[in-house]
Amino acid sequence: MTSDAESSIAEIVANDLCVGCGLCEALTGGRVKMVMTPAGSLRPSATDGFTRREEARLVAA
Numbered sequence: 001m002t003s004d005a006e007s008s009i010a011e012i013v014a015n016d017l018c019v020g021c022g023l024c025e026a027l028t029g030g031r032v033k034m035v036m037t038p039a040g041s042l043r044p045s046a047t048d049g050f051t052r053r054e055e056a057r058l059v060a061a
């Protein structure tokens with residue numbers, strides 16, 4: 001989930017635009033895992049754990 005202002009997964013998560021869809025985990029073959037936050041939301045575990053290509057595909061989705 002993105003807008004023109006976000007160019008990275010870290011920015012998407014930091015701006016509270018991640019809806020926890022799980023595409024991060026699926027696209028990285030489980031290398032980046034979805035984890036439950038203290039607030040009860042699923043978010044990607046490592047926002048710097050993507051290859052440039054993976055991140056570009058996720059940000060474009």
Ligand code: SF4
Nearest residue numbers: 018019021022023024
């Ligand atoms: S693709 Fe990743 S960052 Fe974007 S909404 Fe889904 S889980 Fe959140």
